[in-house]
Amino acid sequence: MAAFKPRAAEAVHLDRHAECRFMKITEIEATPLRIPNVSSKANDGAQETIIVKIHTDAGITGIGEVDASPYMVKAVLEAPSSHNWSLSFEDLLIGENPLDVERLWDKMYQGTMYTGRRGLVIHAIGAVDFALWDIAGQALGRPVYELMGGPRREAVIPYASVHPAIATLPETERRTHELMERVLEMGYRAVKLQLVYGDIYTDADIVRLVRMARQTVGDQMTFMIDVGYRWTDSKAAIQTVRQLEDCNLYFVETPLRMDDLDGYARLAEAVTTRIAAAELLASRWEALDLMDRGKVDVIQPDVSRAGGLTECLRIAKLADDRGLLCIPHAWKSGLTVAAEIHLSAAACNVPLIEFMVPELWPSIIRSELVEPEFTPRNGVIDLPKASGLGVRLNEDIARKLAWPAAQKTAT
Template identity: 40%
Template structure:
């Protein structure tokens, strides 16, 4: 089997990111990138990518500048056997040496890598979790992932909503607390009062560069039994994270903005946070994050994947969680937007106990809704090396 070409579709949502007064929930990214990797045996792998689609397209389709060191990722992928995923990953990484081998380069690599694992599963008739090395769990407890509401009363109403939908956990992020970090305490207090003791609450958002303020706020949040506090500091502030993590009892989480094992190794060793949060579509794909699972387990930390796009990335994250020995949560984005809710024909659903089941059909286990892709596509390109 050989990879023949890569198809890239940039989609545009009719909605802007954020919380709109007329929306039923938060609205996610305005753009999405759908990646299809085609093979000579008619098997196609799919992925989406939680990065700027136009930039990802350029990284994949750029012409060759210096062979094998500075060229589009297509030169490292097309013509290769998808089962040689490690070889392909290494070739992609090397091909981006002279245009920034981390960051955006690994984001683009990640989408291709996820699609390759989808091919591997489809070709063998197995789910991705089996092909990763072990389907250890059939369902993962989900948390509703949404944005902070503006008032305590709106926070209570949001908790009522998610509890009514069957969620046993909810995470509020960003929004108003990025403008005034001090508001987070009263908002979380209201959420906890409404949730009672049996619902897990998490919080997210880059609040401050003031480490002492972060320590103060997290200590106040501890009174409301938050399960974790995500990225209260900039992700590069490793010294700040270590100081924060060692000063509080609440779990500190970080990692969705990082790319590649080297950056995660630094976070583990220098930041000493409690929870690592790789976004598979940014961190290096399943090939890289599969290795990160072992690294995190050996460090005595937890790994909870970040997933804020569509059911395609959520499915990939579910397979990674299934592969983990001790998964904790599956982030389940509640965005009210077609680029989150309508991209697949078999949307993932919460069960009556608050879990999402790991797809069991071959590959990722979700299939694209081609009609929706056509409806929102603003740019489609078939990439090859001819």
């Protein structure tokens, strides 16, 4: 039998693949980005971000970001080693092969356990993890979801995440109705109404807004709400959620304070509507607490904050073992949207992804920082075919927003 002879393009790729098997990480670069006029009163994490680049000796660079304070994350990534349980990211990663993504996640976790294990260090690991998966996909010429065990579906369903700004109640009602109509016109199949208003509106006001929104979108639309940790006791949450049962909500997000695990359990057992939470968690161990003790029906790890794609896939599998859904949180640039798409493509129990709609919430970081934009068609986003995460950084926008060149003070 004649020996296999690859075509020229295939031969180049095979040579490249062989070369990349031995590539090494050479540099970690962390750049905070910030819009000029940040408002500390805005409920908007897309006013800033941090871009983490992992460089290699093969000329491949991966990019990542995380939904956490860019300046704090930069400090974590650039801190020097203290001792063997508090190592720097540079000491942990330089010289390593970036293709060993899961092993490097565990190495970062163990090597920073003195100051890490949760919180900011996990967030920083999440940004690095994005970049490592991006490198792996580029090196192997495959989209990340294929390296993570997918695809399990040919397209993902984004839910439009809409947020009427705080105003008078009549203005909020008008704006809510307008946003729901826009979502219908744009062809979305699912929508989440963010009612993150604290005690500005009464529970009765919230019920009225939800009923009006459901009437506007109709019975066929998958409809959910986010009330932003509204209630401080489970009985108040139970009373209001029960009033909304006939609205057929897909889930109610973050009804109680994040650490009120027993309250979440009481609420979940008292209502038929799915209870969702987890956008703030860091690591699968916090997710386990929320699932096993908090009894939530939907776990919502932020794809970056929770520890990146590696950890979120672990969380999704733990949820699936328990018969629960995993629907990731995301309110950042298109880089985070890309990561969500790959997670949904790789995990069987991620039926929806959060989608910050650029046309409905103008943000230069969301709409211009990376290319291409993942635009839904007929309510779905086709899986990307490009290698890696499938997006590239708009370097001009990154330079324009780089801190400290951008305005540093918040209003």
